[in-house]
Amino acid sequence: xxxxxxxxxxxxxxxxFVSVSLIxxxxxxxGDHGPEVTIPASLDxxxxxxxxxxxxxxxxTVLKQxxxxxxxxxxxxxxxxxxxxxVGMDESPSKALKNKKDSSMxxxxxxxxxxxxxxxxxxxxxxxxxxxxxxxxxxxxxxDRPAIISTLPSIYGHTHxxxxxxxVDCTAEHLFQFAVMGTELVKAVExxxxxxxxxxxxxxxxxxxNEQVKAAAKLLENSTLNYIGYVEGNSLNAGPVKxxxxxxxxxxxxxxxxxxxxxxxxxxxxxxxAFNKNSMTKLVGLIAYPVLKLFKKRIDPRLYNGASFLGLxxxxxxxxxxxxxxxxxxxxxxxxxxxKKDVIRKxxxxxxxxxxxxxxx
Amino acid sequence: xxxxxxxxxxxxxxxxFVSVSLIxxxxxxxGDHGPEVTIPASLDxxxxxxxxxxxxxxxxTVLKQxxxxxxxxxxxxxxxxxxxxxVGMDESPSKALKNKKDSSMxxxxxxxxxxxxxxxxxxxxxxxxxxxxxxxxxxxxxxDRPAIISTLPSIYGHTHxxxxxxxVDCTAEHLFQFAVMGTELVKAVExxxxxxxxxxxxxxxxxxxNEQVKAAAKLLENSTLNYIGYVEGNSLNAGPVKxxxxxxxxxxxxxxxxxxxxxxxxxxxxxxxAFNKNSMTKLVGLIAYPVLKLFKKRIDPRLYNGASFLGLxxxxxxxxxxxxxxxxxxxxxxxxxxxKKDVIRKxxxxxxxxxxxxxxx
Numbered sequence: 001x002x003x004x005x006x007x008x009x010x011x012x013x014x015x016x017f018v019s020v021s022l023i024x025x026x027x028x029x030x031g032d033h034g035p036e037v038t039i040p041a042s043l044d045x046x047x048x049x050x051x052x053x054x055x056x057x058x059x060x061t062v063l064k065q066x067x068x069x070x071x072x073x074x075x076x077x078x079x080x081x082x083x084x085x086x087v088g089m090d091e092s093p094s095k096a097l098k099n100k101k102d103s104s105m106x107x108x109x110x111x112x113x114x115x116x117x118x119x120x121x122x123x124x125x126x127x128x129x130x131x132x133x134x135x136x137x138x139x140x141x142x143x144d145r146p147a148i149i150s151t152l153p154s155i156y157g158h159t160h161x162x163x164x165x166x167x168v169d170c171t172a173e174h175l176f177q178f179a180v181m182g183t184e185l186v187k188a189v190e191x192x193x194x195x196x197x198x199x200x201x202x203x204x205x206x207x208x209x210n211e212q213v214k215a216a217a218k219l220l221e222n223s224t225l226n227y228i229g230y231v232e233g234n235s236l237n238a239g240p241v242k243x244x245x246x247x248x249x250x251x252x253x254x255x256x257x258x259x260x261x262x263x264x265x266x267x268x269x270x271x272x273x274a275f276n277k278n279s280m281t282k283l284v285g286l287i288a289y290p291v292l293k294l295f296k297k298r299i300d301p302r303l304y305n306g307a308s309f310l311g312l313x314x315x316x317x318x319x320x321x322x323x324x325x326x327x328x329x330x331x332x333x334x335x336x337x338x339x340k341k342d343v344i345r346k347x348x349x350x351x352x353x354x355x356x357x358x359x360x361x
Numbered sequence: 362x363x364x365x366x367x368x369x370x371x372x373x374x375x376x377x378f379v380s381v382s383l384i385x386x387x388x389x390x391x392g393d394h395g396p397e398v399t400i401p402a403s404l405d406x407x408x409x410x411x412x413x414x415x416x417x418x419x420x421x422t423v424l425k426q427x428x429x430x431x432x433x434x435x436x437x438x439x440x441x442x443x444x445x446x447x448v449g450m451d452e453s454p455s456k457a458l459k460n461k462k463d464s465s466m467x468x469x470x471x472x473x474x475x476x477x478x479x480x481x482x483x484x485x486x487x488x489x490x491x492x493x494x495x496x497x498x499x500x501x502x503x504x505d506r507p508a509i510i511s512t513l514p515s516i517y518g519h520t521h522x523x524x525x526x527x528x529v530d531c532t533a534e535h536l537f538q539f540a541v542m543g544t545e546l547v548k549a550v551e552x553x554x555x556x557x558x559x560x561x562x563x564x565x566x567x568x569x570x571n572e573q574v575k576a577a578a579k580l581l582e583n584s585t586l587n588y589i590g591y592v593e594g595n596s597l598n599a600g601p602v603k604x605x606x607x608x609x610x611x612x613x614x615x616x617x618x619x620x621x622x623x624x625x626x627x628x629x630x631x632x633x634x635a636f637n638k639n640s641m642t643k644l645v646g647l648i649a650y651p652v653l654k655l656f657k658k659r660i661d662p663r664l665y666n667g668a669s670f671l672g673l674x675x676x677x678x679x680x681x682x683x684x685x686x687x688x689x690x691x692x693x694x695x696x697x698x699x700x701k702k703d704v705i706r707k708x709x710x711x712x713x714x715x716x717x718x719x720x721x722x
Contacts, residue, residue, distance in 0.1 A: 205451075234620065236623055236624075262600065
């Protein structure tokens with residue numbers, strides 16, 4: 001019996017009696033740390049899930065050497081696909097797309113397009129990853145814009161939120177499409193029938209918000225989605241009620257996400273400073289260490305690493321660039337869950353259904 | 362020698378050898394708790410600053426009764442101005458403006474307009490307060506839109522940020538004006554010559570952002586302000602470098618502020634849960650109590666309560682609706698600092714200077 005796959009507070013046990021193999025391509029050179037992080041994380045995922053196959057994409061010599069050092073042997077469950085180039089973390093998306101046709105990122109996505117892998121995971125440059133994924137995989141018919149979705153810890157467990165930065169300007173229709181796609185993802189990975197959808201705004205009253213948000217609210221009210229109304233920024237982590245999915249344009253979503261990261265860092269620093277004040281507080285810190293560790297684990301951002309690109313014909317998971325082994329492992333496990341749950345097919349079908357419903361209306 | 366006035370990590374000693382009296386009107390009925398909070402907070406401020414005079418605005422009978430209960434007597438430093446109405450916390454701004462001409466909020470603002478007070482503090486409904494303040498006090502010539510500015514704790518001390526919700530859609534020119542006004546406020550209250558100004562965006566590269574933000578960046582680059590470029594959401598509390606003033610449109614600024622509030626609440630809940638897990642962790646919590654108290658004080662939002670409306674011809678400070686005594690006291694002390702530092706005059710002069718510089722360019 002395999003270990004359950006963990007993603008944040010989500011836990012899914014792989015039903016191994018029907019052994020369906022699950023193949024994920026890994027941009028092994030991506031991120032701030034490259035193979036140093038991607039390889040041990042990959043090996044750990046292979047150990048935890050016997051149904052998993054991984055294709056490491058990158059410089060063959062480097063990858064072979066690192067794998068040899070690890071001493072692990074997963075037979076045909078682990079293969080290497082050579083790619084001669086790397087996309088830099090600050091490289092312009094358009095240049096990466098035009099000039100780096102044999103980058104580890106591009107080749108990893110090609111494997112998804114060609115059916116050799118069911119998902120791709122990369123810690124590389126977000127802009128380049130999105131541009132390449134969109135170019136290689138193409139959009140789901142009916143979806144105007146791809147969006148980035150991820151989860152945040154909340155007092156209720158966790159909250160899914162999109163768009164986290166793919167689109168700086170969104171129309172009401174874009175926001176509506178994000179809600180349709182996000183709902184399918186949440187339904188699939190959380191096993192809930194009617195995820196509660198909130199629209200991020202600066203107040204809960206009908207009169208609040210900009211024109212796009214007000215128009216999106218109308219579209220959501222008239223839809224079959226479980227739309228609960230406007231929610232404010234605090235609902236991302238600790239609102240008055242549980243919300244499963246929060247929809248925003250990419251500018252607002254990204255600023256909110258980064259603001260939360262900053263707040264967490266500041267609070268963490270203040271806590272550390274208080275315990276480091278003098279030798280007495282340091283002693284108290286030693287006594288409190290197990291409790292503080294427990295607390296840290298509850299909100300550890302590494303357990304929430306991994307954002308999915310929605311709206312594409314294939315599954316691409318973006319890991320934080322600075323991800324360590326645990327964080328990158330979480331991103332691979334998110335890919336495992338979304339492949340198992342057939343998220344891309346479900347989103348495609350739901351988009352077609354929504355379009356058909358509109359045409360017949 | 363009076364006590365120094367504290368506001369967040371800011372501390373200003375009133376130079377009492379030139380005893381200039383300082384008169385502030387208090388919307389004593391505003392907020393979730395009304396006189397229960399506004400009166401003790403007011404009395405505490407009077408105790409701390411012998412140059413301060415307060416005018417409590419609201420139902421005379423209620424206020425007199427509460428003051429009698431307190432047993433305090435500040436002679437002519439504390440007076441009551443009767444107002445027969447109250448603006449509800451959920452009342453529509455336009456209705457409050459039209460129908461509540463004798464509200465405690467309106468009368469408190471009238472006192473500023475008529476020169477009987479130098480600032481007004483209210484914990485009432487933000488929308489109604491802004492609409493009333495704008496109607497009664499009028500805008501500074503040359504300023505298109507009022508904005509709401511406040512401070513947030515940061516790993517560097519604190520950061521000023523505007524707009525926090527007055528304007529859902531902003532042009533580049535609006536954002537530029539916010540930067541001009543905010544800079545004057547920061548210069549005055551922080552005693553720094555060239556506050557560093559950042560523009561809130563979803564990345565630090567020139568290519569990032571929406572059209573308004575990119576155009577505002579051009580205006581700021583060509584100005585005399587100390588513009589340091591784009592900053593991301595994490596810079597509000599814990600960015601890579603210290604920023605004194607962060608400029609955003611009111612939608613983004615408000616979502617960021619509320620997201621930070623939510624993150625702080627979630628982290629606080631997780632910390633409490635960890636220490637409340639069992640009798641052993643509870644015991645550890647007792648031992649760690651003084652350290653946790655120290656930590657809590659460092660990021661206590663009550664010590665950052667109070668947002669200033671910029672762009673009006675008079676000073677209005679908005680307190681959080683749910684403010685307790687300490688929080689409301691902080692808001693009054695913010696008004697004291699801004700009056701002493703002559704913030705409104707400095708902003709008006711700077712706006713005229715900026716306009717003149719443009720005309721001559």
